[in-house]
Amino acid sequence: KFRGEEFLRQFWNEKELQTTIVVAPDFPNKYVTKEGASWSDRPALWASMGVLGYLSQEYNLAFDQFFLDGYGDGAVEMWKIASYYADTYAGFIVRGTLPPDEIRLEDFRNNAFFLIGIPGAEMTPTKADALGAKMKALGIDVTVANLSEAPRSRKEKEAFEPIVPALVTFLQKKRPRYPEQLDWSVKAGYTRRNFHVTSVLEVED
Numbered sequence: 001k002f003r004g005e006e007f008l009r010q011f012w013n014e015k016e017l018q019t020t021i022v023v024a025p026d027f028p029n030k031y032v033t034k035e036g037a038s039w040s041d042r043p044a045l046w047a048s049m050g051v052l053g054y055l056s057q058e059y060n061l062a063f064d065q066f067f068l069d070g071y072g073d074g075a076v077e078m079w080k081i082a083s084y085y086a087d088t089y090a091g092f093i094v095r096g097t098l099p100p101d102e103i104r105l106e107d108f109r110n111n112a113f114f115l116i117g118i119p120g121a122e123m124t125p126t127k128a129d130a131l132g133a134k135m136k137a138l139g140i141d142v143t144v145a146n147l148s149e150a151p152r153s154r155k156e157k158e159a160f161e162p163i164v165p166a167l168v169t170f171l172q173k174k175r176p177r178y179p180e181q182l183d184w185s186v187k188a189g190y191t192r193r194n195f196h197v198t199s200v201l202e203v204e205d
Helices: 004-011 042-058 073-084 125-137 156-170
Strands: 067-071 091-095 112-116 141-144
Touching: 004 067, 004 156, 067 073, 073 091, 091 156, 112 125, 112 156, 125 141
Parallel strands: 067 091, 091 112, 112 141
Antiparallel strands: none
16 A cells, blocks of 8 residues: 555656646545545545545646546555546546446446556456457547556556556546536446536426
């Protein structure tokens, strides 16, 4: 597990940071009381999402260019957060982790994905290629960039160096303001807010 500062130093290259504002919050232990809590638990989720609200008051941000990055266990949480808040993000960077079974890929037709296959990880290069093909068939914007060898601990930046040019290009994508496809279905058990739709109810006396 990484603290926010460690994640920045070990995963983000200087070239990427030249045109990108990267925010890596520490896990919000202050707001989470149960043991074994995760980023997608509601208190932690609200605390971390609140960072975006704070930054929007302090900086002139491009709201159509928010991206979420996850590695290992963090990528599992990233998939879950993406399923809840797809309408907030332009895209997602997935480092070596396949989507959990409950994730519906159909929900992401308005987002872009950067899949990184890692040898020895859950999402190997072969599985990343297969997942990318499956998502593209669903109409999802996907870029696949595979590593030739697994990152060594505390040497992650060097391992990810070859995919930096492709990632820099990916980070120029923008969330579509007026998506071409909308999904009104609701999956039992949880609420999603990824439809890019505002509903208005008018009541007459």
